[in-house]
Amino acid sequence: MIKYKLGCECKHTFDSWFSSSSDYEKLRRSRHISCPKCNSKNIKKSIMMPQLKSKSNKIAISKKEKNFHKQLTKLQDFVEKNCEYVGDKFAQEARNIHYDKKKSKGIYGQATSEQTAELMEEGIDVATIPWPKKNN
Numbered sequence: 001m002i003k004y005k006l007g008c009e010c011k012h013t014f015d016s017w018f019s020s021s022s023d024y025e026k027l028r029r030s031r032h033i034s035c036p037k038c039n040s041k042n043i044k045k046s047i048m049m050p051q052l053k054s055k056s057n058k059i060a061i062s063k064k065e066k067n068f069h070k071q072l073t074k075l076q077d078f079v080e081k082n083c084e085y086v087g088d089k090f091a092q093e094a095r096n097i098h099y100d101k102k103k104s105k106g107i108y109g110q111a112t113s114e115q116t117a118e119l120m121e122e123g124i125d126v127a128t129i130p131w132p133k134k135n136n
């Protein structure tokens with residue numbers, strides 16, 4: 001048995017089973033296949049390959065996203081355990097640590113993109129990471 005995706009002249013599509021490709025040709029020529037939606041007997045095979053291809057691409061991407069999210073969560077756990085949360089005072093605290101080297105503990109918190117750019121210009125080690133959970 002072969003399953004074909006068929007389409008009529010008004011672009012309806014439907015699946016149909018045939019015992020072989022010659023059986024399909026025979027039925028089509030004798031006008032025994034008709035569109036279930038509009039009854040048209042002007043039926044053509046439609047190509048299925050592009051659909052299959054895009055489906056497998058989607059799976060590959062979602063797998064990658066999953067790994068990425070996993071790594072981010074790990075990184076987040078590490079930061080939460082080893083660094084001090086300073087909230088929106090991040091830019092100020094980062095400068096304190098950089099200029100007065102007493103504190104050696106890492107910090108994390110929120111900073112605007114302008115603040116981050118300023119810190120980087122001053123040679124302060126800053127990393128921006130997208131936070132997967134909570135509102136930090």
Ligand SMILES: [Zn+2]
Pocket residue numbers: 008009010011012035036037038039040
């Ligand atoms: Zn139709």
